Amino acid sequence: MKFGWNHNWGMDERQLKMRGNVFQHTMILYMAALLADGFLTDCGIIWAPGFQKNLIILWLGLDLALCEYVLRDIAPAGGRNDVLYILEGVFGLLLLCLSLSALFKGRPLTNGPALSREGAHLAVSLLMCLSFFVFLCKRVWGRFHQAEDED
């Protein structure tokens, strides 16, 4: 069994090929997001506070990759990847509750034209919940459509 970068995590040949495509898409997304952010910063437009800005870009790429994983059956529901999505959902919902409680306490989501710290946390929590939601939908869909595949 191989470990490290060459470890295939028990994926078959189709999954490995698809995983490569997802990594490629994620890298292009990161490049585009970093270029756009750099351009906006040079133009004097700050859309989120420093660390939170990086956090949003990071989770954007990660969660869209996780969604693509589920939608392309790279990580089929019922496998060991379930734990990752469930943890993502639990922490996403926790962060969403914290963000909403801060909102109800009167803290603003925006700070002028930029997102505030709470706004950025809300954006990250929604991204985390998105991948969990896609995972749940695919799981329900798969349960009802497995018989159709066999026909």
Add this chain to the structure above:
Amino acid sequence: MKAARAAKGMTQQDLAAAVGVTRQTIVAIERGDYNPTVRLCVEICRALGVTLDGLFWPGDEEFHP
């Protein structure tokens, strides 16, 4: 491939387990969404008890180079 699998009385899950891939990969091959490697083709043929050209060689009407 679907006909050969049905003739053998195997489900997609059975075939997937026999050749060591996920059921979704068998679904993709049967739908024509994924072209398996020769190595996987050979494994599938062994599991179904058919020859490689019998299962994967296209008929004249199917072959469009």
